[in-house]
Amino acid sequence: MSLEIEVLGLEELKRKFDRLSGENKRAINEALETVGKEIVYEAQSLAPVRTGRLRDSIYYMILYELALEVGASAPYALFVEYGTWKAHAQPFLRPALQDGRVVTENLRKAIQQFVEEVCR
Numbered sequence: 509m510s511l512e513i514e515v516l517g518l519e520e521l522k523r524k525f526d527r528l529s530g531e532n533k534r535a536i537n538e539a540l541e542t543v544g545k546e547i548v549y550e551a552q553s554l555a556p557v558r559t560g561r562l563r564d565s566i567y568y569m570i571l572y573e574l575a576l577e578v579g580a581s582a583p584y585a586l587f588v589e590y591g592t593w594k595a596h597a598q599p600f601l602r603p604a605l606q607d608g609r610v611v612t613e614n615l616r617k618a619i620q621q622f623v624e625e626v627c628r
Contacts, residue, residue, distance in 0.1 A: 532621050539619070540576045544568030547578050551604035555580075555588070562588060566601075578605065 548568050555563045565582040579585075580601065591597030 535621060536619070537570060540570050544570065544576050544578060547604050547607075550607055551578070551580070551600050554600040554603055556598045556600070562600075 545568065548566050551566045552563045555566065557563050562580060562582045562585060565585065566578075566580045568576060568578045571577055578601065580589075582588075585601075587595065588598050589601055590599075
């Protein structure tokens with residue numbers, strides 16, 4: 509299970525990203541790594557634990573340099589997150605993504621550098 513957010517204008521943003529310096533690309537990827545780790549940590553702390561399989565299946569990965577994927581690979585993760593007609597929902601991914609603590613100072617700095625360079 510993963511949450512997808514569509515970003516309009518992503519192709520244009522990718523072209524601009526390709527023109528960035530290696531230093532800025534590294535900074536953005538490092539910031540995405542930091543945010544990914546924080547989201548996973550928060551989601552793991554919120555996930556209900558019976559065997560630990562769901563908690564241990566929570567992951568993040570960086571895709572295509574500008575995309576961060578966060579999800580849970582346990583086959584029943586969706587049922588836990590949203591509930592079923594028999595079991596109430598026990599959200600763990602959505603609250604972790606919405607938690608303001610996942611937006612770190614590193615990410616803000618990297619995005620600010622990115623925007624400044626792209627807007628020149």
